[in-house]
Amino acid sequence: MGDTKQSSLNIVGGGHVGKVLGRQFAAAGAFRIQDVCNRTLASAQDAVDFIGSGRAVATLAQMRPAGVTMLAVPDDQIVAGCAQLVQAGLLGAGSIVFHCSGALSSHDLAAAREPGAVLASVHPVRSFADVAQVAAQFAGTFCSVEGDAPAVDALRAALERSGAQVIAIDTSAKTLYHAASVFACNYLVSLMDVALRTYAAAGIPDDAARQLAQPLVTETVANVFRLGPAQALSGPIARGDWATVAKQQRAVDSWDPQAGALYELMAELTAELARRKAGLAGGGA
Template structure:
């Protein structure tokens, strides 16, 4: 197998995938297309392979086309790709976590197999990610023929592909927001509440850290229901009501956040005691 790969868009995700694929037998980075010749050359330097171009008219046919562009550019980039080169029997995939492979309909109409591949990690340090990519989960979905090629390719670069339901792609992406972004928001509420009780911010972080880390460790070891503790898990609704009132009096938005978490936490407690 010697598959040519074109990379369209070369942000951090595209650069990392390009470097990792370039290092694998059976794949050859052919062209890297970005909005400017300078950024394309920088991407080629990072990847260590390929030729830099800055116009779709310069594209050559390839076995695989990676659309590593922003979400709002996936549809127009795919349309431009379909106009630029023959796509019959090639594979086109994008790297969005929020959008499904159906956004690549222009490529599918041109005879390509389509998919999406979403590496589930931060790419703030692309060189570091490329060096430590092994074990990275990738949410994948799309045409069976595309996945039959991409799954072993991803495994070869150290990824762990996980098949997801394309119809639930937005919910899938929201899972990462819950697990990361909203978790930070809830912890911020905890730190601010400690400070409202007169505790310095640095000490507040020290107080919250063991609670947060032990709770997360228990979730990943035991499951969410078994890990739940506290007044709702104990059925101490009087304490919950007092806290709700006190937090709302201190800071109305944080009180609203507290209130919004009562019902789902109560449901989680029911699951805990049903086991």
């Protein structure tokens, strides 16, 4: 595994992820930040100010070739962005180019193989809603990495130097891997929205509903990670109280058919989890 300390890094895309990773790489001395390109010069300068080093530019034509290039742009701009890097002559033999999408793989950078670049993707498993907080608490962040071995080795070294925990994943499983993160993060938020709206439909004021739900959610999530999902399961299905489940199903259906369909599907999945819980209990008898 090579020492990446002296490698120059170009950043294309000065949004939340680009800012945080750039700042961590710079602070740890993992890479020397060279040029940062964003949609406008002002936004690129804002990213440079947050990172603490680098030169802000507004176009790829103003960038200088670097040993490593990070494409921290939205998913739908990655393929085109990579092609533009190639057209601008910013990638060469042995240079590393990686993107930060959780959903796409390094295969989406295939255009960069023509000039001889090696490809990878890095996905930090964090919510980047508050960039200052994420940057301050980045140590221990899990980052998945996949792609060509030379790129993966160099990025693993840089990420570990920056305090991350690195997990290598199979390129062919990248989409399924990202779906897991969506379930754990985005869909959890959507599920909580349904729960809070259900409280509201029952006449509970919004502030009170959040106060009611918070200990349930925090204690349940803590139990999931402490005990595992099966052992953390409680409630009517875990008790086999199908009369209560049926009564709730009718009430939710009457209030909101879409929420009712979700309740029905969740009941099916929870019943399967309850069967696994019973099997664990039986196995331990």
